[in-house]
Amino acid sequence: MERHRKKTSFLSGLAASLTLFAGALTTSASADEQFFPLQSYRVGPYAAGGTGFFGGTIDYFNLINSRDGGVNGIKLTWDECETQYEVERGVECYERLKSHANIAAWNPLSVGIAYAMIDRITQDKVPLITINHGRTDSTDGRVFPYVFPLLLNPYSETSGIINYIAAKEGGEANLKGKKIVVLYHGSPYGKETIPIYELLSKKLGFTVQQIEVPHPGNEQQAQWLTIRQAKPDYVVLRGWGVMNPVALKTAQKTGFPADHIIGNVWSNSEEDVIPAGDAAVGYTAITTQASGAEYPVLQEIVKTLYDSGKGNLEDKKRIGSVYHNLGIVNGILNVEAVRIAQEKFGKRTLTGDEVRWGFEHLHLDEKRVADLGAKGLFHSINVTWDNHEGDGRVTFQQWDGKKWKVVSDWIAPDWKLLRPIIEKSSEAYAKEKGLKIRSAGDADKVTSIDVKGESTKN
Amino acid sequence: MTNFDPAFFVEVLVGGLLSGVMYALVAIGFVLVYKTSGVFNFAQGAMLLFAALTFVSLVEKGVPFALAFLVTLAVMALLGIAIERTVLRPLVNKPPITLFMATLGLAYVLEGSAQLLWGTQVHGLELGIDDKPFIIHGVLISSFDLFAAAVAAGMVALLAFVFQRTRIGLAFRAVADDQFAALAVGLRLPVIWSAVWIAAGFVALIAGLLWGARLGVQFSLSLVVLKALPVLVLGGFDSIPGAIVGGLLIGATEKLAEVYLGGYVGGGIESWCAYVFALGVLLIRPQGLFGQRLVERA
Numbered sequence: 029m030e031r032h033r034k035k036t037s038f039l040s041g042l043a044a045s046l047t048l049f050a051g052a053l054t055t056s057a058s059a060d061e062q063f064f065p066l067q068s069y070r071v072g073p074y075a076a077g078g079t080g081f082f083g084g085t086i087d088y089f090n091l092i093n094s095r096d097g098g099v100n101g102i103k104l105t106w107d108e109c110e111t112q113y114e115v116e117r118g119v120e121c122y123e124r125l126k127s128h129a130n131i132a133a134w135n136p137l138s139v140g141i142a143y144a145m146i147d148r149i150t151q152d153k154v155p156l157i158t159i160n161h162g163r164t165d166s167t168d169g170r171v172f173p174y175v176f177p178l179l180l181n182p183y184s185e186t187s188g189i190i191n192y193i194a195a196k197e198g199g200e201a202n203l204k205g206k207k208i209v210v211l212y213h214g215s216p217y218g219k220e221t222i223p224i225y226e227l228l229s230k231k232l233g234f235t236v237q238q239i240e241v242p243h244p245g246n247e248q249q250a251q252w253l254t255i256r257q258a259k260p261d262y263v264v265l266r267g268w269g270v271m272n273p274v275a276l277k278t279a280q281k282t283g284f285p286a287d288h289i290i291g292n293v294w295s296n297s298e299e300d301v302i303p304a305g306d307a308a309v310g311y312t313a314i315t316t317q318a319s320g321a322e323y324p325v326l327q328e329i330v331k332t333l334y335d336s337g338k339g340n341l342e343d344k345k346r347i348g349s350v351y352h353n354l355g356i357v358n359g360i361l362n363v364e365a366v367r368i369a370q371e372k373f374g375k376r377t378l379t380g381d382e383v384r385w386g387f388e389h390l391h392l393d394e395k396r397v398a399d400l401g402a403k404g405l406f407h408s409i410n411v412t413w414d415n416h417e418g419d420g421r422v423t424f425q426q427w428d429g430k431k432w433k434v435v436s437d438w439i440a441p442d443w444k445l446l447r448p449i450i451e452k453s454s455e456a457y458a459k460e461k462g463l464k465i466r467s468a469g470d471a472d473k474v475t476s477i478d479v480k481g482e483s484t485k486n
Numbered sequence: 487m488t489n490f491d492p493a494f495f496v497e498v499l500v501g502g503l504l505s506g507v508m509y510a511l512v513a514i515g516f517v518l519v520y521k522t523s524g525v526f527n528f529a530q531g532a533m534l535l536f537a538a539l540t541f542v543s544l545v546e547k548g549v550p551f552a553l554a555f556l557v558t559l560a561v562m563a564l565l566g567i568a569i570e571r572t573v574l575r576p577l578v579n580k581p582p583i584t585l586f587m588a589t590l591g592l593a594y595v596l597e598g599s600a601q602l603l604w605g606t607q608v609h610g611l612e613l614g615i616d617d618k619p620f621i622i623h624g625v626l627i628s629s630f631d632l633f634a635a636a637v638a639a640g641m642v643a644l645l646a647f648v649f650q651r652t653r654i655g656l657a658f659r660a661v662a663d664d665q666f667a668a669l670a671v672g673l674r675l676p677v678i679w680s681a682v683w684i685a686a687g688f689v690a691l692i693a694g695l696l697w698g699a700r701l702g703v704q705f706s707l708s709l710v711v712l713k714a715l716p717v718l719v720l721g722g723f724d725s726i727p728g729a730i731v732g733g734l735l736i737g738a739t740e741k742l743a744e745v746y747l748g749g750y751v752g753g754g755i756e757s758w759c760a761y762v763f764a765l766g767v768l769l770i771r772p773q774g775l776f777g778q779r780l781v782e783r784a
Contacts, residue, residue, distance in 0.1 A: 071598065073705040075606035214754040240754030244709055246701050249501045250744035250756055256626070257494055270706035273608075277700060281628045283619050299608040303702020307617070343607065 062099065062366055062377055064089070064106040065125035067136040072112035073244065074269050076299040077351050081137055082108065083340040084355020085362070087329050090340070092363055094332050099366050100375035115140040122148060132366055132383045133157050135358060139217040142175075150174050153475055154380030155365075155387050159358050160185075160293050160316055164220060167417040168454035169388065170466045174380075176387050178361055179316045179409060179420030180441075182220045183450065185293050187441035188422040189314055190228050193262055193290065195436070204233035209255050211275060212266040214242045217294075221266065224449070231445075245271025252282040265313075266292045272300035273308070280307035287312065287426075297350040301427045309429045314422050317357045317406045319432045321348030324401030325356065350432070357406050364400075365390050373476060381475040388413045388471060407438045413471035419443060493624040498745050499738055504631035506737020507638045511696060512714040513721065513729035514641065515689040521724040522658045522682045524582060524665075525574070528589040531711030532596035533687060537562050538694030542611050542703045543604040555691075562687030570680040578675075597708055609703040613695060634696050638730070641692060645685075645726055654681055662724070712757075716764035722777025731775060736760045 066085070069078035089104040098104055107128070109121035118141030122134070126148075133155040136142055142158045146166075149156045150173065158166070159178045166175035180188075193208070194200045210225050212218035222238055229236040237258055239251050245267060252275075255263060263284065265275050272295045279289060291300065291313030298319075301308035321330065326348055333339040334347065346352055369378050369386025378386070390411040392400070397408055411418035421438035458465055512534065519527040540561055544554035573588050617630040649655040660668040661678050669675060694703075697710055713736075721732025740756040740763075748755050767775065 071601050071606060071705075073709070075601065075705060076608045079606055240748075240752065242754045242757035244706050246697075246706055246710060247505060247713065247756070249505050250498065250741040250748070253494070253498050253501055253626075253741075254745055257491070270701050270704060273702045274700065277617065281617050281619055281630065282626060299704075303608050303610045303704065305610050305612055342605065346607075 060098075060101065060377060061103045061105045061130060062132045062383075063128050063130045064104065064132055064362065065121070065128060065134060066106050066108045067111045067118050067121045067125075067134070067138070067141060068108045069111050069113045069138075070108075071110065072114075074113040077269070077297065078113065078137070079341070080297070080299075080346060080349055080351025081355040081358070083346075084352040084357075085135065085359040086340045086355075087333055087352075088325075088356045088359025088363065090333055090338060091325075091329050092359075094338070095328065099363055100370050102366075102370070102375070102377055104363070111136070111138065111141060113138055113140075115144050119144050126152060130377045131380050132378065133362055133380070133387075135159075135362070137161075139215075139220075143216070146172070146175060152380060153384065155384045157358070157362065157387075159354070159361070161217065164224075165450050165453035165457060167415060167450050169412070169414040169416045169471065170451075171454040171458045171463060172416065173466055173471065174384055176411065176416045178387075178390075178411070178416070178418055179357075179406070180293060180422060181417045181450075183224045183446045184417060184420070184441035184443070185314060185422070186221045186224045186228065187443075187446060188439055189264055189290055189292065190232065191439055191441065192314070192424050192436060194232070195439075200232055206234040206262070207258065207260040208234055208236050208262045208264060209258060209260040210236060210238040210264045210266060211248075211251060211255070212238060212240055213245060213268045213271055214240045215268070217268065218266055224446075225264075227449070241267070241271055241275070243271075244269060246274055248274055248278045249281075252278040252284065255279075255284060256282045261288065263289045264292065265289055265295045267295045267300070271295075273303035276301065276304035276307045276311060280304075286310040290314070290424075293422075296425065296432075298346075298432075299351070306429070308427050310426065312424050312426045312435065313432075315350065315425055315432075316420050316422055317350075317353045318404055318423065318434055319348060319350045319353055319425065323403070323405040325360070325405065326353070326401075328401060329356070353405060357402070360400055360402060361387075361390065361392075361409065364392060373474070379475055379477055385472075385474050387411055387416075390418060413466075413468055495742075497625045498741050500625060500627065501631075502738035502741030503734050504628060504635055504737070505741065506717075506733040506735065507631070507635045507730075508693075508696065508700070508733075509710075509713045509717045509737055510730045510733025511634070511638050511641070511689070511693040512710050513717040513733060514638075514645070514726060515686045515693065516711075516714060516718055517724060517726055517729050518645070518686050518689060519682055521726075522662045523574070523585075523679055525585045525589060526582070526723065527686065528586065528711070529569075529593040529596055530686065530690060530714070531708040532593040532600070533562070533565070533690035534694040534697065534710065535705065535708040536565070536596050536600040536694075537687065537691040538611070538698040538703045538707055539600045539604045539609075541691065541695060542609045542698065545611075546609065558691055559688060562691055563684045566683030566685075566687045567680045569683050570676060574679055574683075575676060593708070597705070601705070606705070609698075611695065611698040611703050613699045615699070630699070637692060637696065641689065642726060642730060648685075649726075654678070658682065713760075716760040718774070719761075719764035720767050720774055722774030724778055725774070725776035728774055728776030736763065739763050 068082040111117040131154050135157045139161055142162050156175050160180045162177040164181045164183045166172040166177050167181045194203050225236050241248055287310035289311050293314050296313035296315050365386035368389050369382045373382045392409050394408050407421035409418040423438050424436040425432040426435045515530040519525055541554050541558040615630050615633045619626045657673050657678050717732040717736050721728030740760045743759045744756040
């Protein structure tokens with residue numbers, strides 16, 4: 029089952045380029061495997077993020093296969109299909125890979141591709157994982173049974189950032205009268221948090237000004253001159269790709285201090301700060317997972333895979349980087365969902381709906397996280413049938429010019445405030461689409477495969 | 487905007503003009519090739535990426551800055567010759583749309599090759615130019631943008647000298663005026679086209695380094711062509727002064743529009759308002775502000 033191992037070397041780069049046009053390679057199904065279709069992006073404008081994230085997920089899958097022989101003997105397999113982060117390519121990859129047997133979950137790492145897949149995967153009854161991104165209201169498992177914005181949805185991210193700024197200012201009360209500018213990417217992803225910033229500003233008494241940067245964000249002079257005139261206390265950077273280093277450089281050019289810029293969860297990687305050079309020193313960003321390779325699970329990956337030339341990253345210096353570690357956490361969550369579902373349905377290959385059940389019972393407390401070798405890498409998660417985010421905690425990291433340093437404890441977003449807003453939005457979606465609101469009893473009905481290979485309902 | 491602040495207006499205007507110089511740097515590469523061969527080289531952005539990625543990768547491997555520059559220049563020269571031999575020469579006398587499509591394909595090949603050779607990682611690039619701002623009469627000025635403007639001015643002067651004062655420059659102009667007449671008087675088109683593509687490679691390297699220092703050296707560098715297109719429409723596809731003036735006008739217009747009009751329409755308008763402006767000019771003056779008017783005799 030080593031066919032899926034993919035080294036990001038010169039030759040694999042060639043392979044990645046060729047698969048742009050050739051499409052996904054198909055693999056034959058086996059009864060003792062659990063398959064993950066990976067709509068990855070290893071070339072194109074967001075390749076740096078794609079290689080890190082999918083490299084991390086694949087490294088963890090490889091670790092499970094090499095060290096444990098799979099999940100309870102069930103090998104993890106996968107095929108990559110290059111999307112270049114483009115929605116139409118992502119959907120094409122979905123169409124090519126959807127007929128593969130034993131699909132556990134989809135992990136496209138793209139808001140656009142995820143949006144395009146929601147109806148399709150709901151019909152297929154296969155989970156769609158949008159770790160740290162996606163539609164905020166898909167947190168509501170009553171309406172979105174197969175979509176999982178694990179760890180952090182955009183509203184929780186917003187709440188976490190405001191809580192952090194409040195802590196820096198000495199408490200929520202001190203936010204009154206402060207001015208915050210949100211500089212957001214001109215895309216559905218960037219615009220997702222506009223309403224929640226407005227709501228929080230009214231609730232907490234700060235003023236907010238939200239400024240759009242057109243895609244891709246390689247020119248921001250006008251926006252930063254506007255910020256200079258507005259004289260805000262903080263700027264929240266809700267960027268993606270090239271927009272982030274350009275924001276930091278332009279901030280320096282217009283005299284705004286980097287240590288008063290707070291990046292969101294997609295503005296928090298080494299790829300965002302290294303191109304900005306000195307302009308990024310002091311910049312702080314939110315994250316759900318720490319960077320660094322000192323965690324036991326990372327050490328095992330290095331020892332088991334990289335020391336024997338089986339690691340997925342071409343550049344070993346990227347081991348423990350933000351995207352690589354996010355990919356590893358994503359791998360852990362996928363694998364644990366399968367493991368939990370196996371405890372319920374048997375140690376065998378599962379259907380997508382059974383894996384969905386596993387995700388809806390994904391309780392990893394701090395002890396379990398430590399047992400998995402990830403203590404300090406991420407905090408915990410507690411996904412339920414109606415809460416598909418799982419109450420992930422966030423922390424903040426500051427760039428010192430060479431590496432990220434954690435500068436806060438694990439912070440909890442204000443879930444009580446957010447939940448009614450999420451439910452209002454998801455219920456409106458259900459009404460618009462004519463969907464039935466799911467109950468706990470509905471969530472426990474699972475489509476399985478009987479011994480004859482036919483679908484049954486438990 | 488409730489209160490009009492003249493100093494802020496000047497600041498936005500100056501910032502826009504200096505940004506426009508950066509757009510013009512990319513546009514000049516297009517003009518060079520179009521002016522001498524009639525080919526709209528859609529691969530100019532990919533060449534920019536290829537040049538910057540080659541340069542920064544060499545520097546990261548320990549090659550001294552100046553040597554890395556010269557080696558990259560040599561690589562771009564070889565690339566120019568290779569493009570002439572393998573793409574342009576077989577397509578001589580084909581319709582312009584065929585040549586355009588060939589450069590479109592070339593763009594993908596170059597983008598893929600650059601990433602294949604040097605990887606997909608994002609690289610930082612420091613040119614040793616401090617980008618901390620300074621203030622003149624209350625107006626914020628970027629030292630890096632001033633440096634870029636000086637480089638652009640130097641490049642225009644160099645190109646003007648080459649076009650006006652050298653034999654190869656005269657040959658460029660002759661080919662641009664009439665290819666068949668140029669052939670008839672003994673000019674060797676393949677040599678001239680190779681020289682033009684080498685020059686375009688040089689412009690791509692300069693623009694790539696300046697844009698790379700600003701954005702980081704990454705795939706998105708190839709997308710800066712989107713900033714050059716309205717500049718070309720406005721200034722004319724075959725005029726180097728047009729590229730400069732077009733760049734300044736587009737830069738100033740989009741920044742002022744974003745700051746003073748963006749708030750009324752939700753913001754984020756600068757990327758398309760430049761095209762609207764260019765389209766308006768196109769309707770009034772199809773050849774652009776400085777482009778040559780084509781006169782066809784029946």
